Amino acid sequence: MAIKNFIGPSRRKFLARAIKATLGFGLLIAFLKRKDLMAESKKLYKIYSPREKHWVGDGFYVSTMFSMHDNENHYLSPFILLDHAAPMEFAPTDKKLGVGEHPHRGFETVTFAIQGKIDHRDSGGGGGTISSGGVQWMTAGSGVVHEEFHSKDFSQKGGVFEMVQLWVNLPAKDKMTTPRYQSMNKEDFPSLKLNEGKTELKIIAGEYHGKSGPALTHTPMNIFEVFHKSEGRLDLNFNEQTNTIIVQLKGNSKLADKTIKEGEIAVFERDGEQIQLNLDSDSHLLVLNGEPIDEPVAAYGPFVMNTRDEIRQAIDDFNAGKMGRLVEEAIKN
């Protein structure tokens, strides 16, 4: 029996209309989604409290705000660790304050100089000084040995020092990539003025409202630094199935009925797209968002790989000098 006969002419008209209406509705939904009018909120997974501080070398008194060893890696990836050295006054000294020669393999270290100046040197040939507002993005890849110190001129004068170091994982295919060093100064970052100029959003990596940050990354991510002078709102919009972490370096933020207090981090679930924050006056935060790297993680100290065998190999290679050495003559200051 032909369908035509089975349905009959009036039913056919009704069906055609119904199909048209459904398609129209579908297009409307697609339009609203594109315009972000119907984006779903990202659900808060957890707020984590601050941890006790510890010294890294003799220059960085840090609080580990998150680490894949203590927090739920599923919601952190591709970010694996973040240390914050909160503002601290250092007396003038001729001593070199910081951490001497040590190796890394399989990930990236991203250092933010917030107050003060940091010197860096690595066996991949990367090195330099970053001042307040600058960021060093070191891809350890197959392996480097590096050192991180307060700069000589900063130490001699003394003053308030504040920094953040973030560790970003590399996907298995890039773990043994050639080391790379990106040094970026304050002026290199596009920054947006929001809330009638009261909020500054600085784009380190990724994109916000059509502007892109300069940092090159191995997987898609957004890293923003936000400074806020008086109360206001911050609207964030990210792809579904990405991980998001709000790092509250200073002041508080409100998220619906929850407060993210100074020193805390808020971790979100992967579903949904939007986050609306109400910022307190005088706050400073980092927004980290990225496509997760859902691969096994084997980590030991300064090495982050996929298997235990790769960790053993990293230790052997470091001991055999295959990650290079720092040459003393290279120190100019």
Ligand code: MN
């Ligand atoms: Mn290091």
